Amino acid sequence: MAEKPFGLVATFDSTGALMRAAVQVRDAGYRKWDCITPFPVHGIDQAMGLGRSRVPRFSLAGGVTGFFTGMCMIFYMNGFDYRLSVGGKPFFSPLFAFPISYELTILFTAFATIGGMFYLNGLPMHYHPVLNYPNIRKATDNRFLIVIERADPRFDEAATRALLERVGGADIEEVEA
Amino acid sequence: MSQAAEQTAGAPAILQEIRPAVKPRAQLVAHGHDFNWITEKICGIAEEKTPVWWWWCFGCACLVASFTVAGITYLVATGVGVWGHRSPVNWAWDIVNFVFWIGIGHAGTLISAILCLLRQKWRTSINRSAEAMTIFAVVCAGIFPVFHVGRVWYAWFLFPLPNSNYIWQNYRSPLEWDVFAVSTYGTVSVLFWYVGMIPDLATMRDRFASVGKTLKARLYGLFAMGWRGSSRHWSNYEMAYLILAGVSTPLVLSVHTIVSFDFAVSLLPGWHTTIFPPYFVAGAIFSGFGMVLTLALPLRAVYHLEDLITQYHIDCMCKIILATGTMVGYAYAMEFFIAWYGANPYEGFTFINRAFGPYWWAYFLMISCNVITPQFFWFKAVRQNTTLVWILALFVNVGMWFERFVIIATSLARDFLPTSWGYYSPSVVEIFTFFGTFGVFSVLFLLFIRFLPIMAIAELKAVTPQADPHSGEHRGDRHG
Numbered sequence: 001m002a003e004k005p006f007g008l009v010a011t012f013d014s015t016g017a018l019m020r021a022a023v024q025v026r027d028a029g030y031r032k033w034d035c036i037t038p039f040p041v042h043g044i045d046q047a048m049g050l051g052r053s054r055v056p057r058f059s060l061a062g063g064v065t066g067f068f069t070g071m072c073m074i075f076y077m078n079g080f081d082y083r084l085s086v087g088g089k090p091f092f093s094p095l096f097a098f099p100i101s102y103e104l105t106i107l108f109t110a111f112a113t114i115g116g117m118f119y120l121n122g123l124p125m126h127y128h129p130v131l132n133y134p135n136i137r138k139a140t141d142n143r144f145l146i147v148i149e150r151a152d153p154r155f156d157e158a159a160t161r162a163l164l165e166r167v168g169g170a171d172i173e174e175v176e177a
Numbered sequence: 178m179s180q181a182a183e184q185t186a187g188a189p190a191i192l193q194e195i196r197p198a199v200k201p202r203a204q205l206v207a208h209g210h211d212f213n214w215i216t217e218k219i220c221g222i223a224e225e226k227t228p229v230w231w232w233w234c235f236g237c238a239c240l241v242a243s244f245t246v247a248g249i250t251y252l253v254a255t256g257v258g259v260w261g262h263r264s265p266v267n268w269a270w271d272i273v274n275f276v277f278w279i280g281i282g283h284a285g286t287l288i289s290a291i292l293c294l295l296r297q298k299w300r301t302s303i304n305r306s307a308e309a310m311t312i313f314a315v316v317c318a319g320i321f322p323v324f325h326v327g328r329v330w331y332a333w334f335l336f337p338l339p340n341s342n343y344i345w346q347n348y349r350s351p352l353e354w355d356v357f358a359v360s361t362y363g364t365v366s367v368l369f370w371y372v373g374m375i376p377d378l379a380t381m382r383d384r385f386a387s388v389g390k391t392l393k394a395r396l397y398g399l400f401a402m403g404w405r406g407s408s409r410h411w412s413n414y415e416m417a418y419l420i421l422a423g424v425s426t427p428l429v430l431s432v433h434t435i436v437s438f439d440f441a442v443s444l445l446p447g448w449h450t451t452i453f454p455p456y457f458v459a460g461a462i463f464s465g466f467g468m469v470l471t472l473a474l475p476l477r478a479v480y481h482l483e484d485l486i487t488q489y490h491i492d493c494m495c496k497i498i499l500a501t502g503t504m505v506g507y508a509y510a511m512e513f514f515i516a517w518y519g520a521n522p523y524e525g526f527t528f529i530n531r532a533f534g535p536y537w538w539a540y541f542l543m544i545s546c547n548v549i550t551p552q553f554f555w556f557k558a559v560r561q562n563t564t565l566v567w568i569l570a571l572f573v574n575v576g577m578w579f580e581r582f583v584i585i586a587t588s589l590a591r592d593f594l595p596t597s598w599g600y601y602s603p604s605v606v607e608i609f610t611f612f613g614t615f616g617v618f619s620v621l622f623l624l625f626i627r628f629l630p631i632m633a634i635a636e637l638k639a640v641t642p643q644a645d646p647h648s649g650e651h652r653g654d655r656h657g
Contacts, residue, residue, distance in 0.1 A: 019646035035408040039635040053416035077345035099354040117417035124402035137383040142212035
């Protein structure tokens with residue numbers, strides 16, 4: 001696959017250097033690029049021009065599903081399928097169904113949130129071209145990387161490399177797909 | 178400048194002279210260690226050769242855990258009558274131990290969820306181990322109700338699964354609410370713990386991979402889900418983590434509220450009180466922080482984590498124990514007040530009996546451990562003496578166990594008809610089973626510190642000064 005590389009990767013030593021570089025890469029108009037950091041860098045979303053995460057939509061859907069699952073389940077079981085008379089209490093009331101529906105709201109929200117996060121991030125993905133970069137093992141320790149993909153319309157071997165050099169990147173290398 | 182002048186223009190002149198004191202922010206990672214130091218320190222704990230002390234502790238923990246195994250085996254083989262329950266006390270150590278362990282778990286969720294929402298950054302160095310504590314405590318708690326059903330192979334009747342009796346669970350019962358609350362709590366705690374650990378598992382994967390330990394790298398990598406630290410991923414990850422914290426906060430409050438409903442929804446004097454939900458939640462957090470300190474202080478000493486669990490962290494935890502312990506003390510006093518003010522003779526009798534009846538010794542153990550012990554934390558010298566803090570934390574654990582015992586046993590042993598009064602004492606099997614759960618808990622916790630990153634590496638890095646992208650620039654003109 002050497003004839004079709006994935007893109008260029010550069011290494012930075014500090015969050016400050018990464019941040020300044022990210023702003024310039026964003027302003028150069030790149031779209032298919034990424035920063036790889038060992039921890040969430042505060043403010044990198046704005047520096048990269050990322051929008052708000054879409055995870056909350058999954059969470060809301062999960063929560064609503066959970067609540068109605070609880071209510072419907074209890075109505076079906078205690079109020080419809082097998083009416084059980086206990087202490088002369090009503091067969092169904094949303095009041096006594098509430099605690100369980102509440103817990104199921106939280107349970108479903110949690111699963112939907114995590115599932116949504118994995119889905120949006122495309123995880124699990126045990127192979128990614130950027131893992132071929134020699135410094136990648138340090139990117140979960142103390143190094144910060146910027147990856148610009150060849151698939152980006154503005155990508156140009158020489159110009160992109162020059163940009164990464166200008167913004168202070170070290171160990172600039174092309175990684176294979 | 179002009180804005181400040183305008184704001185104080187109409188105010189007394191003295192206000193213009195007041196300058197708020199500049200209080201230095203506490204360093205959460207002492208001695209300005211860099212990112213690599215944090216990685217080495219935390220990963221090193223799981224990567225080093227298994228220390229001799231670990232094997233000794235593990236052996237002892239297994240021995241203690243075998244008591245639970247023996248107790249439960251005997252119970253399953255014989256019947257639930259081997260526990261000391263008899264009329265009128267048909268519900269004692271099993272529910273006491275269940276509430277005790279669930280309560281301990283709550284500090285873990287408080288640290289990981291509520292303190293996350295409140296932006297208490299000191300949580301980062303203790304949240305991983307506290308969440309592990311939560312999960313293991315829920316495991317220990319679950320043993321008691323599951324085996325109290327007697328024929329444990331029918332424990333699945335607790336869940337709404339179709340069965341050959343064609344009958345469904347009674348959803349009007351708080352005990353059924355408890356099934357959902359506790360199983361949701363256990364599940365969400367595991368999810369929260371695991372999601373928090375993904376970046377750190379990736380760190381460990383990369384470390385194993387770079388020294389050529391392929392098998393370990395694959396194993397950790399499998400659970401790291403191929404995490405590579407992409408900022409686009411971090412953005413979704415942080416949002417997901419925030420939402421999990423947001424839903425875990427009402428979860429932790431609701432779980433102990435529902436646990437307290439097991440009692441408060443009944444009609445028994447001493448149980449049927451509206452103060453129970455907040456009182457139980459405060460008590461749970463109180464006992465949980467007691468357990469966090471009980472575990473964190475030895476860990477800190479053994480692994481020399483003083484730069485990560487600093488005096489500031491210990492201070493914060495002691496102050497939370499002080500606050501929640503005082504709330505619990507207030508609840509004890511308020512229960513007594515309401516018993517008198519409510520003018521119900523049964524209620525009044527129950528509380529007099531609680532303090533001066535046959536279980537007076539348990540009541541005074543509870544008061545001295547839960548109300549008096551935390552008051553020592555007013556003093557800075559006490560909070561700075563790690564050994565003393567650890568001993569006081571042990572007292573908190575003991576006191577909170579007795580609180581549940583006092584609530585449950587005293588109310589049942591002296592109910593409405595004096596002819597049916599009794600005195601409950603546990604059987605040997607019950608004592609074995611409960612004693613053994615400390616072994617079960619320790620086994621799980623020892624395995625955790627041996628194989629997993631005991632602190633949130635990525636989060637710790639994010640709270641260091643050098644993680645701030647503007648750390649070298651002049652402050653104040655950028656976003657905060």
